[in-house]
Amino acid sequence: MPHWLAVTVENSVESLNRVFHLLRRRHLPVGEIFMHRTGDPQDLRLLIEVDPARVDPYRVRTNLEKLLCVKAVEDWRECTLVVRDVALVKVRAPAETWVEIAQLAEFYRARVVDVGAETLIVEVTGSREKVDSCIARLERFGVIEVIRSGPMAMVRGQAEAALADRVTEAAA
Amino acid sequence: MEAATIAQTSVISRTFRRERRRMKTAWAVMEALVREGVDVAFGLPGGACLPLYDALCDYPQIRHILVRHEQSAVHMAEGYARATGKPGVCFTTSGPGATNLVTGLTDAMMDSTPVVAITGQVPTFFMGGDAFQEADVIGLTMSVTKHNWLVRKPAQAPEAVHMAFRLATDGRPGPTLVDIPRDVLLMEADFVFEDPETFRPSRSRSPFPSELALRQAADLIAESKRPILYVGGGAIHSGAAPEIRALAEKARIPVATTLMGLGAFPEDHPYALKMLGMHGTVYANFAINFSDLIIAVGARFDDRVTGKLSAFAPHAKVIHIDIDPSEIHKNRRADVPLIGDAKQVLRALLPLVRPPDTEAWWRQIEEWKSRYPLRYRQGDDVIKPQFAIEMIYELTKDYRPIVTLDVGQHQMWAAQFFTWTEPRTCITSGGLGTMGFSLPAAVGAQFGRPDRLVININGDGSFQMTFQALITAVEWRLPIKVFIINNQYLGMVRQWQELFYNRRYSAVYLANPDFARLAEAVGAAGIRVERPDQVEPAVRQALAITDRPVVVDILVDPEENCFPMIPSGMTVFDMMIAPGVKAVP
Numbered sequence: 235m236p237h238w239l240a241v242t243v244e245n246s247v248e249s250l251n252r253v254f255h256l257l258r259r260r261h262l263p264v265g266e267i268f269m270h271r272t273g274d275p276q277d278l279r280l281l282i283e284v285d286p287a288r289v290d291p292y293r294v295r296t297n298l299e300k301l302l303c304v305k306a307v308e309d310w311r312e313c314t315l316v317v318r319d320v321a322l323v324k325v326r327a328p329a330e331t332w333v334e335i336a337q338l339a340e341f342y343r344a345r346v347v348d349v350g351a352e353t354l355i356v357e358v359t360g361s362r363e364k365v366d367s368c369i370a371r372l373e374r375f376g377v378i379e380v381i382r383s384g385p386m387a388m389v390r391g392q393a394e395a396a397l398a399d400r401v402t403e404a405a406a
Numbered sequence: 407m408e409a410a411t412i413a414q415t416s417v418i419s420r421t422f423r424r425e426r427r428r429m430k431t432a433w434a435v436m437e438a439l440v441r442e443g444v445d446v447a448f449g450l451p452g453g454a455c456l457p458l459y460d461a462l463c464d465y466p467q468i469r470h471i472l473v474r475h476e477q478s479a480v481h482m483a484e485g486y487a488r489a490t491g492k493p494g495v496c497f498t499t500s501g502p503g504a505t506n507l508v509t510g511l512t513d514a515m516m517d518s519t520p521v522v523a524i525t526g527q528v529p530t531f532f533m534g535g536d537a538f539q540e541a542d543v544i545g546l547t548m549s550v551t552k553h554n555w556l557v558r559k560p561a562q563a564p565e566a567v568h569m570a571f572r573l574a575t576d577g578r579p580g581p582t583l584v585d586i587p588r589d590v591l592l593m594e595a596d597f598v599f600e601d602p603e604t605f606r607p608s609r610s611r612s613p614f615p616s617e618l619a620l621r622q623a624a625d626l627i628a629e630s631k632r633p634i635l636y637v638g639g640g641a642i643h644s645g646a647a648p649e650i651r652a653l654a655e656k657a658r659i660p661v662a663t664t665l666m667g668l669g670a671f672p673e674d675h676p677y678a679l680k681m682l683g684m685h686g687t688v689y690a691n692f693a694i695n696f697s698d699l700i701i702a703v704g705a706r707f708d709d710r711v712t713g714k715l716s717a718f719a720p721h722a723k724v725i726h727i728d729i730d731p732s733e734i735h736k737n738r739r740a741d742v743p744l745i746g747d748a749k750q751v752l753r754a755l756l757p758l759v760r761p762p763d764t765e766a767w768w769r770q771i772e773e774w775k776s777r778y779p780l781r782y783r784q785g786d787d788v789i790k791p792q793f794a795i796e797m798i799y800e801l802t803k804d805y806r807p808i809v810t811l812d813v814g815q816h817q818m819w820a821a822q823f824f825t826w827t828e829p830r831t832c833i834t835s836g837g838l839g840t841m842g843f844s845l846p847a848a849v850g851a852q853f854g855r856p857d858r859l860v861i862n863i864n865g866d867g868s869f870q871m872t873f874q875a876l877i878t879a880v881e882w883r884l885p886i887k888v889f890i891i892n893n894q895y896l897g898m899v900r901q902w903q904e905l906f907y908n909r910r911y912s913a914v915y916l917a918n919p920d921f922a923r924l925a926e927a928v929g930a931a932g933i934r935v936e937r938p939d940q941v942e943p944a945v946r947q948a949l950a951i952t953d954r955p956v957v958v959d960i961l962v963d964p965e966e967n968c969f970p971m972i973p974s975g976m977t978v979f980d981m982m983i984a985p986g987v988k989a990v991p
């Protein structure tokens with residue numbers, strides 16, 4: 235599991251600008267960044283992957299916490315997570331391949347969500363590996379386009395969010 | 407009491423009534439400024455901020471100081487802030503007015519100086535369309551402010567101004583900026599004015615170390631054999647000088663300060679090691695590098711202090727006191743981080759401290775001190791810059807002057823040859839090293855502290871960067887003493903070319919004007935000094951002039967070098983005390 239910081243920010247262009255601007259200006263070599271809506275339309279949650287061999291997660295967090303538009307930063311290294319990826323995969327699909335594609339989809343508990351003249355769109359959900367594997371299997375039909383959410387994650391079984399303050403104390 | 411504490415209590419003790427009034431936004435901005443206790447602002451008007459300047463006519467309690475270049479407006483605000491502890495304020499117009507602020511804001515950001523800039527912007531209906539004098543001020547200043555605000559609606563204006571003040575001073579101080587489009591400035595609305603203290607960022611926290619961490623720190627101190635206090639600018643922001651002195655005396659610990667920390671510990675105290683770092687004293691640098699415990703107080707392990715990081719103080723444990731959590735572990739891993747305001751943390755730590763045995767350590771330090779004092783040799787003919795600076799110090803010290811230093815060799819010599827004893831008396835550009843900082847900073851400092859003598863030690867190169875600030879000083883009859891240490895070179899750069907680029911001098915000679923006559927031309931007094939015996943009378947003459955600024959142009963040895971010096975990225979074992987001569991521990 236990657237080491238993630240879960241960062242809740244204001245949902246605005248300006249706030250995203252500030253976050254990315256900071257990461258760039260501080261030359262913080264973070265890994266992939268994923269962005270999702272939350273239950274509150276005012277918020278966005280970013281998952282920022284940090285490799286402790288390249289950058290001190292404490293440094294990334296304490297810098298992000300200085301931004302007014304950042305509402306919370308949680309270090310999820312110690313947490314057990316539910317992680318889900320969603321992908322839409324458009325494949326080339328003449329009618330004679332439909333059955334085969336549908337069977338493959340079934341195997342991945344994926345669904346066909348659009349039927350075009352010569353294409354199908356398959357929706358697949360699950361761990362990153364499962365989604366990777368499903369897309370790989372669809373390759374032989376001819377994948378036209380893939381769009382994926384990237385990992386969406388949530389801490390298992392906690393009534394409260396893992397508060398940033400607690401992590402500050404631990405790191406300090 | 408420290409200036410910082412005075413400023414804080416005066417804000418808190420003022421009583422505020424919640425008020426609702428109808429007015430234009432520009433006037434509401436003035437109301438908010440008055441509620442923040444602003445008595446002076448530095449700036450220059452233009453189209454987009456005309457409503458602000460119109461409103462200013464109705465607020466005589468805010469004195470507006472007209473600059474001749476907006477860069478100087480921020481440096482003046484910085485000088486004001488550094489001398490008083492209160493945020494300095496500046497106003498400019500959109501586009502070029504605002505872009506001229508960028509250097510000064512960056513300077514304030516690097517040196518943690520509280521400054522609030524208010525800029526006019528093109529009207530909202532033009533924004534984003536390359537309108538006349540439009541610049542993306544929010545984008546341009548995002549990385550050089552703690553935060554900036556674009557005010558899109560009248561009601562947001564007072565809140566943005568108050569938040570800008572809170573943020574500029576809360577925690578680690580720094581610059582903030584409020585950008586207000588012209589049409590918003592002219593809109594009329596019902597404004598509600600609240601106690602400025604009610605405006606706080608929602609996530610504002612004041613961290614404080616745990617009892618356990620404080621006890622660990624006290625244990626490290628008790629067990630140490632070679633401790634050192636490494637005191638920086640944060641100690642001055644915090645007003646921690648008395649606590650630092652108490653700790654040093656209680657535990658018998660030597661104290662070295664950074665350039666930004668000069669004045670946080672009295673250098674006439676027997677425990678003072680003066681400045682450490684690239685041009686610090688030999689004994690301060692030996693002491694920190696051979697220490698077994700560094701107690702860093704509001705200092706950020708800058709590369710001008712550490713040199714090559716991996717070789718810096720290899721045997722030392724570190725207690726790091728800093729208010730900004732992101733400074734901890736940034737350059738040097740801390741064994742015991744104490745996150746919080748330096749003064750408060752030291753107050754909590756002091757009762758736990760048990761004095762270590764530092765007898766042998768002190769013998770070693772005294773030996774270094776006697777072997778490697780700061781020195782220079784003054785002959786009969788050419789003025790040595792160190793001599794001029796020492797004379798200025800000796801002849802002015804009884805006035806307890808506030809001194810602004812520019813950037814270069816003269817800055818380092820002044821850091822070395824003044825005896826700094828009081829916080830907020832040394833004002834210089836450390837982090838950004840902005841040539842041209844010191845003259846406008848002296849103007850700002852004088853507005854902040856009209857009761858004090860303000861001295862500016864400048865370089866011939868640096869003086870020419872923001873010379874126009876002298877015109878403002880003349881206009882206000884400020885009795886600032888400007889001493890130009892004139893070596894006819896961009897001296898610090900020439901020194902590097904001499905030492906590290908085989909003496910190939912490239913673009914460092916300065917064909918200077920006659921500074922004394924230049925000063926006279928704008929209405930200041932001008933004095934030119936060419937021989938060593940003229941220095942003392944010139945300083946006395948300058949002190950006697952109290953109705954306008956004085957510029958004393960002191961022609962010094964053009965090729966004098968500044969030592970000691972640890973070349974950039976090197977270690978204490980590479981510390982030069984003369985060309986080709988290294989100090990030996």
Ligand SMILES: Cc1cc2nc3c(=O)[nH]c(=O)nc-3n(C[C@H](O)[C@H](O)[C@H](O)COP(=O)(O)OP(=O)(O)OC[C@H]3O[C@@H](n4cnc5c(N)ncnc54)[C@H](O)[C@@H]3O)c2cc1C
Pocket residue numbers: 516517518577578579637638639640641643644663664665666667681682683684685686703704705706707708710711727728729730733746747748749813814817818835836837838839840898
């Ligand atoms: C030509 C030139 C030569 C230089 N040579 C030297 C040299 O030889 N030696 C030297 O020391 N410097 C030198 N400098 C300056 C150097 O570049 C740095 O600016 C300086 O060392 C930084 O000082 P500081 O560590 O005190 O940090 P500052 O920049 O003053 O930072 C203050 C620190 O204190 C913290 N802080 C703020 N408020 C509080 C509070 N209330 N409580 C606790 N912490 C707080 C901040 O978070 C920050 O970490 C030179 C500069 C120039 C231009």
Ligand SMILES: Cc1ncc(C[n+]2csc(CCOP(=O)(O)OP(=O)(O)O)c2C)c(N)n1
Pocket residue numbers: 812813814815816817838839840841842864865866867868869891893895896897898899
């Ligand atoms: C705005 C700016 N430009 C360039 C530099 C690089 N620089 C550092 S010191 C220095 C020379 C300063 O010359 P002067 O003011 O005459 O001081 P001296 O070193 O001669 O005492 C220069 C050019 C700088 N610090 N700031």
Ligand SMILES: [Mg+2]
Pocket residue numbers: 814865866867891892893894895896897
């Ligand atoms: Mg010079």
